[in-house]
Amino acid sequence: VTTAADVLANRAPWSCECADALEWLGALPDDSVDLLFTSPPYELARTYGIGERMVGGQAWVDWMVAVVRAAAPKVKGLIAVNCEGQTRNYSYSGVPFLLFADLHRAGFNMRKPPVFHRVGIPGSGGPDWLRNDYEPVICVTREGRLPWSDNTACGDVPKYAPGGEMSHRTGDGTRRNVFGVRTDKAIGTRTTGNKGESETYRTESLKLSRTKQSPGREGESEQYTPPVKANPGNVLYIPVGGGLMGSPHAHENEAPFPLELPTFFILSFCPPGGVVADCFGGSGTTIDAAVQNGRRGVSCDVRQSQVELAGRRMRNVTPSLFGE
């Protein structure tokens, strides 16, 4: 059986162990994981035959705070928890928001939760309420900038190159591009508001050079190269349902997420060759996304049936770039 220790020592691309999330996280070495992406069992909705372990409401929130606390020393980068509450008797438990609040109160450094827009799910509306199309992804990081990120990895090619086309209207109705000038091939100056610094822009249709004139740093200039892809924003439109989950094995778990969801977070927040963890591994979607994208994956699930399911799934996955 391959263990997380094998993966961390670069002897294997992935592992899935039968363990309780809290115990498994506790056994990982500090700073051994680049990204934790996971989706815990949602309150009492799914007992998975281990009902005594399942908790709802505030007890669920307390349990998840403990899971994040156990993960925090192990994860250098982002801890991301995709979760949802329940609606019963026309009342929503709101546990993702309670979890956000309790993590915040417990002193964790929160990031604004991205929205997983589950295109295609009829959802949990009701006779008097709206269909539910989204779930939040609660995000915690250490303080300061993330050690690694690529926030344009999953964006689309921008519609216009910077400076090439107008992007917005100002209050008087004039169209401006993102650098505040009216046309391409124009020169503009603006004060940045940063200790009296001013910046001069020269825009051409496909590239933009920027000269910074800062007190004491005269003549410094930098070339701005526009990214190939634009920042995709924090609403992730991902279709779900039969044939869209990324693997036929996913449907053997009661509540899988689509392969595209962890893929987004892995490409954006785990460096190539890095380690992605999922402490509620289910059918192995996260480790699948990790090894398909040149990362390593470690996971656990409390049910042996899910560990075997993930193993069957991973037999068909070819690691990309592993060992290079």
Ligand SMILES: C[S@@+](CC[C@H](N)C(=O)[O-])C[C@H]1O[C@@H](n2cnc3c(N)ncnc32)[C@H](O)[C@@H]1O
């Ligand atoms: C929402 S599912 C995860 C599905 C997974 N993301 C996928 O795509 O297949 C939650 C999983 O957590 C597992 N689980 C429940 N309690 C657990 C615990 N205490 N420790 C580890 N895993 C647990 C369940 O067996 C279930 O497979």
